[in-house]
Amino acid sequence: MTDFLLSHWNYFIVVLLMMIGLFIVISSMNLVKKLIGLSLFQTSVFLFYISLGKINDGTAPIIMKSGHDGHSSHDILYSNPLPHVLILTAIVVGVATTALGLALVLRIKASFNSIEEDDILQAKRELRKRSKSS
Amino acid sequence: MSTLFINISLVSFMVVIALMITFSHRLFAIIIMSGAYSLISAAMFVNLDAVDVAFTEAAVGAGFSTVLFLAAMAWLPAEEKRHKALLILPLIICLVTGSLLMWAVAYLPAFGDPTSIVHQHVAPRYLAESYDKLHIPNVVTTVLASYRGFDTLGETIVIFTAGLGVLLILMGKTGRTHNPTTSNDTARDEDVNEK
Numbered sequence: 080m081t082d083f084l085l086s087h088w089n090y091f092i093v094v095l096l097m098m099i100g101l102f103i104v105i106s107s108m109n110l111v112k113k114l115i116g117l118s119l120f121q122t123s124v125f126l127f128y129i130s131l132g133k134i135n136d137g138t139a140p141i142i143m144k145s146g147h148d149g150h151s152s153h154d155i156l157y158s159n160p161l162p163h164v165l166i167l168t169a170i171v172v173g174v175a176t177t178a179l180g181l182a183l184v185l186r187i188k189a190s191f192n193s194i195e196e197d198d199i200l201q202a203k204r205e206l207r208k209r210s211k212s213s
Numbered sequence: 214m215s216t217l218f219i220n221i222s223l224v225s226f227m228v229v230i231a232l233m234i235t236f237s238h239r240l241f242a243i244i245i246m247s248g249a250y251s252l253i254s255a256a257m258f259v260n261l262d263a264v265d266v267a268f269t270e271a272a273v274g275a276g277f278s279t280v281l282f283l284a285a286m287a288w289l290p291a292e293e294k295r296h297k298a299l300l301i302l303p304l305i306i307c308l309v310t311g312s313l314l315m316w317a318v319a320y321l322p323a324f325g326d327p328t329s330i331v332h333q334h335v336a337p338r339y340l341a342e343s344y345d346k347l348h349i350p351n352v353v354t355t356v357l358a359s360y361r362g363f364d365t366l367g368e369t370i371v372i373f374t375a376g377l378g379v380l381l382i383l384m385g386k387t388g389r390t391h392n393p394t395t396s397n398d399t400a401r402d403e404d405v406n407e408k
Contacts, residue, residue, distance in 0.1 A: 083319075085217065086325075086326075087319060087324060088221060088224075089224065089324050090321055090324070092225070092227075094311055095228060096231055097311075097314070098308075098311040098314075099228070099231040099232065099234075101306075101307050103235055105303040105306060105307070106303040106304075109240070109293040109294070111240050111243075111244075111282070111286070112243060114282075116234075118247060118274075119234065119250065122250065122254050125254070125270070126254060126257060129257075129258055129263045129266060130324060131331050132261070132263065133261045133262060133324065134262075134326075134327045135325035137327075138262060139264045140262070140340065140351070141264075142343070143350070144344065144350075157262075157340050157352070158261070158263070159332050159336045160356055161335060161336045161356065162263075163353045164353055164356045164357045164361060164364075166266050167266055167357060168368045170269050170270055171269070171273060172371050174273050175371060175372045178281055178375060178376075179379055183382060184285065185289070185382075185383065186383065188288060188289055194289055194290065195293075195294045195296075
């Protein structure tokens with residue numbers, strides 16, 4: 080049982096972190112805090128992928144050619160480079176989407192003078208009522 | 214064994230920070246804590262042999278996105294409004310989703326298992342032949358720029374579109390209370406991002 084827990088510890092914690100991020104996104108009314116929750120969620124997904132790519136006693140996937148003492152690159156155990164590549168792309172795209180989200184938040188602040196979701200919804204409701212009555 | 218120990222302590226630290234973010238209401242503190250969270254995850258990535266990912270995360274995740282948030286905070290209120298929202302529904306959703314994911318995750322191969330199915334398909338080929346074909350020692354670079362160059366091209370297009378979107382949102386139709394200096398400054402940030 081402890082063996083199982085230790086060997087899957089990373090995955091369980093990643094799920095826990097994901098759920099904390101999801102909880103912040105759903106429960107928080109503040110738009111900036113929502114974005115932070117989204118980036119927490121994102122980072123935990125990155126962690127999940129990188130954990131999958133790890134090999135015990137492996138090393139970073141940078142080929143070492145020693146040659147003269149007979150060691151070829153096949154004798155060294157490297158961790159899986161493929162998840163690393165995927166996550167490199169995802170990190171940069173994640174920041175781009177965060178920037179887009181922040182721009183939207185600034186725009187919302189300019190129009191509604193608030194970044195709290197309930198205030199914004201109420202303002203929208205009042206706007207709709209006013210346009211109906213006029 | 215030491216890898217596992219470092220893993221467990223770093224990851225527990227991340228959980229503590231995430232919980233602190235959940236219960237904090239001051240946005241500046243939240244932003245700095247999320248920067249710390251990214252930095253610890255970068256340390257985690259070094260420990261998991263993903264050095265390229267680690268320095269990208271440290272530079273872009275912990276550095277640049279924190280700066281972006283702080284720049285945006287110049288025009289936003291610093292405190293989150295306290296309100297009596299119903300937390301029971303989000304809690305139930307998170308618990309149900311979390312337990313489903315935990316159930317699924319329990320069936321994954323053990324952490325660090327070299328016979329895991331992830332390591333069987335294309336990665337061995339990349340590791341075996343990339344140096345002889347392209348003479349770049351770093352396999353991650355080779356895969357990113359050569360084997361999966363089109364993915365990287367797509368990534369650049371996504372970032373370009375995002376930068377364009379930010380510029381259009383901030384510089385286009387401005388609202389009544391909108392301050393023109395706001396859009397220009399943040400837009401300049403985005404220009405840097407694009408490059």
